[in-house]
Structures are given as structure tokens and as C-alpha cells.
Amino acid sequence: MNILLPTDFSENSWNAISYAIDLFEPVVCNFYLLHVNRADTFMAGDSGYVPTADQIEEIYVKPSKQKLRTLLNDIQDHHKPNNNHKFYALSDYGFFIESIRKYVTKKKIDLLVMGTKGASGLKEYIVGSNTGDIITKVKCTTLVVPEDAKYNTIKEIAFPTDYNLSYDLMALQPFTDILKMVNASLRVVHIQKTGAELNTEQLENKDVLNDYFEEFKPSYHFLTNAKVEDAIQCFVESRDINMIAMVAKNLNYFQSILFHSNVEKITYHTNIPFLVLHE
Numbered sequence: 001m002n003i004l005l006p007t008d009f010s011e012n013s014w015n016a017i018s019y020a021i022d023l024f025e026p027v028v029c030n031f032y033l034l035h036v037n038r039a040d041t042f043m044a045g046d047s048g049y050v051p052t053a054d055q056i057e058e059i060y061v062k063p064s065k066q067k068l069r070t071l072l073n074d075i076q077d078h079h080k081p082n083n084n085h086k087f088y089a090l091s092d093y094g095f096f097i098e099s100i101r102k103y104v105t106k107k108k109i110d111l112l113v114m115g116t117k118g119a120s121g122l123k124e125y126i127v128g129s130n131t132g133d134i135i136t137k138v139k140c141t142t143l144v145v146p147e148d149a150k151y152n153t154i155k156e157i158a159f160p161t162d163y164n165l166s167y168d169l170m171a172l173q174p175f176t177d178i179l180k181m182v183n184a185s186l187r188v189v190h191i192q193k194t195g196a197e198l199n200t201e202q203l204e205n206k207d208v209l210n211d212y213f214e215e216f217k218p219s220y221h222f223l224t225n226a227k228v229e230d231a232i233q234c235f236v237e238s239r240d241i242n243m244i245a246m247v248a249k250n251l252n253y254f255q256s257i258l259f260h261s262n263v264e265k266i267t268y269h270t271n272i273p274f275l276v277l278h279e
Helices: 011-023 039-043 053-078 096-106 121-127 129-137 169-182 200-212 228-239 248-258
Strands: 002-006 029-038 085-094 111-116 142-146 156-160 185-192 219-224 243-247 274-277
Touching (some): 002 096, 011 029, 011 053, 085 096, 169 243, 169 274, 243 248
Parallel strands (some): 111 142, 185 219
Antiparallel strands (some): 142 274
């Protein structure tokens, strides 16, 4: 398995790296640590200044290579040796999303793991921020790890769905791989307004999902609540959910559920990793 770990050397990117190493402990993995020296940071000025290749190497690339070496040492110091895992350092200069896309293709990446600031919550990392950009603009399964998420055994994974299967079931493969690996319980969650019924198409899609997930013996949960975000919050807390997984195409549905009201109140997900699946 090839895993890309973008890092800006912050505390939360370190946390995401640690989480990925622990989560995939039993799996043979190549971890690619990538630091992008961002061209867009000084393109913002109007001076028209563009550094030469030598200046870029001296000012940006060399120091980041040094920091990546230090990071690799830190990983060795903080994690017990694992013959399944190999680590590689990559330093790039350019535009963040373009660099990520380039390495996803070049290194045949199966999964991206990104840290995110917890406090700003789900809205920030779907709508704003680097992580939000990656989720929406890079076609690669992404695990978003909030800064307060600490790895412990994954027992319960929630899969919110609107039962409108606008995506190919193959998109779920990376998710079922993780389910097999951690042997977690799968909770399929549908949120509806009080009194709403599933239509014929949704009922058919529910059967399709049920067949697809059959070996994991999923449980199905219908949440109704005057405030939908409260329904999810109660569900996540009462079931002690360890991860939320969802298909990128459904993000709009999730957003419309979560962000129609006072966003500041939504804090439940700040320490739960969020797996976003792409087709």
C-alpha cells in the first residue's frame, strides 16, 4: 500500500503521520512524506519577483530536506521498528494541490493522510483549508486526522448515506479494505427530517448497499431530530464511533445537513478521523 503524508512540520501533521503508522501497523506500506514549498505564498505579492532555480534550491528545498531527515529520525524514535513499513522523503516546490496530484500519480498513491486543526471542525476542512482543497480537488481516498485524534483500536465506523447512489460501488473498496483490516462494526446512518420516508429508489439502493456490505454485518440507523446535527452528535457520542467514512460525492448532502444552522455548535467530530472516498 502506498500512502502519501503531506507535512508542514506542524504538530497536527505529526499527529496525522503517527496515526497512519499506528493504523496501518499490520500492513505492508510505503509511506511518502511530502513537504511542498509553496510557490503560491510569494506569488501573492505584486512585485513580480520569481526566484531562480538555484535560489529555490538554497532557500526552500535544502532546508525542507533537512527537516524531513529530522522527521524521519523522530519517527524512528517514537515508533517501534516495523518491517512492514518503509519511509521516503519528498521535497517539492510549486503549487500545493498540483504537487499533491503529481505525487499521487507518480507514486501510485492509494491513500492520502492529512492532519487538520480540530477546533475549526468539519466545515473548515470540507470548505476551507488545504485539507478541504485536497478532499474536493484531488481524486484520491483521503483520511483526515484532526489534531486531537489519538489512535486506539477502531471498533465502530459510521457510514452516513442519503441512499442516493450517485457513485460507483468500486469507490467503496478502500473503505472495505480498512473494515477488513481493523475488523470494526459498520454503522450505516441515514438522517431524515421527521416524517420523511425513503422513496422506492432509495429503498433499492439500501438493498444494494446491504448486499455490498453483507460480510461486515452492518447495522442500519435512521436518525430523526429537529436538529439534524444534534442527531449525528448524539449518535457519534452514544455509539463511541471511532471513524466516519463517506463518499466525496455525498459531501454536499453532509454539508447541507450540518451547516444549515449555527455552525459553532458542531464540535462532535473534532477528534474523529474522517475517511473520504473518491471514485
